[in-house]
Amino acid sequence: MSYLGSKGTHLQESYNINQPTPGAGAIQGRRPFPQWGSITWVDSNGYSNYNSFSAQLQRRYAKGMTLLIAYTYSHSLDDVGSIQDPRNLPSQYASSDFDIRHRLVGSFTYELPFGRGRALASNHNRILEAAISGWQANGIAVYQTGTPFTVTTSKDISSTGASNFANLVPGQNPFAGKHTPLRWFNTAAFSDTLPANIYAYGNSGRNLLRSGGPVNLDLGVYRRIPFVHETAFQFRAEFYILNHPTFASPVANVESASFGQVSSTSNSSRQTQFAVKYLF
DSSP: OEEEEEEEEEEEEEEETTOOOSOSSOTGGGSSSTTSOOOEEEEEEEEEEEEEEEEEEEEEEETTEEEEEEEEEEEEEESOSOOSOTTOGGGGOEEOTTOOOEEEEEEEEEEOSBSTTSTBOOTTOHHHHHHHTTEEEEEEEEEEOOOEEOOEESSOTTSSSSOEEOEEOTTOOTTOSOOBTTBSSOGGGEESOOOTTOOOOOOSOTTOEEOOOOEEEEEEEEEEEEOSTTOEEEEEEEEEOOSOOOBOOOOOBTTSTTTTOOOOBSSOOOEEEEEEEEEO
16 A cells, blocks of 8 residues: 655746726726736646555566556646636635546456466367467456546626636536436526626636546457467457547537537447467
8 A cells, every 4th residue: 555645836837917897888998907908917826736545456477467446536636727717716726637546457367377377287189288278367457536527618707708607606506416318417407697797707717527537448359379489479459448438528619509528539439359369
């Protein structure tokens, strides 16, 4: 078991220093420098931190088998992502865009106990022994939680001429319900409206929700066929992504007709491949 932590300082971030504060009236006249439009400012004031706990269980090679299982629980936070309010950068502090909270990986290699020199040798039938010798099975399984995303609105609810996060609806739980491609989160928990004559940034926060993570099982069957001297041929049959698809992030803009729906996957389709290698 182990712990790993890190801290990042002076990270690069960029934002519009000519963005007005929320309020009524023409946007241009309320800018700090009204003779100019947006002004992108780049500095090194960003910060981040990462903490993780990991555990590993390993069976070293014995009786033809190796086994490795590893689990990591971690959290990465920063303030260098999508910036809504350039005058309040600490309010952007949230889970990093690449944050993965849980990751579990298991792998194995197993030399099948058949054939010459193995526990289940066929000493009386050379043809059968040649057919069943040298086989090996391999596999790797991955379970991982998804990365975070932000719910936004294309309406300028703050009247600042910039993008806005959506507002949370009181009494609605954003995490309620089961994840499905047609409704990944509780869409009723988000709104693009404010009371009349009120202008403010959206309060739902950066990276509040998460997309789906991969759950894969990849398998391979190998056979080593000795050739002359120390050389050999290896036959390989490999099967990738045997499980369900990994859904990409859902549509996260409140104004979209497909708000909350998943329209694509982030992994490749199921694949099978065969190969022959010459080892020398």
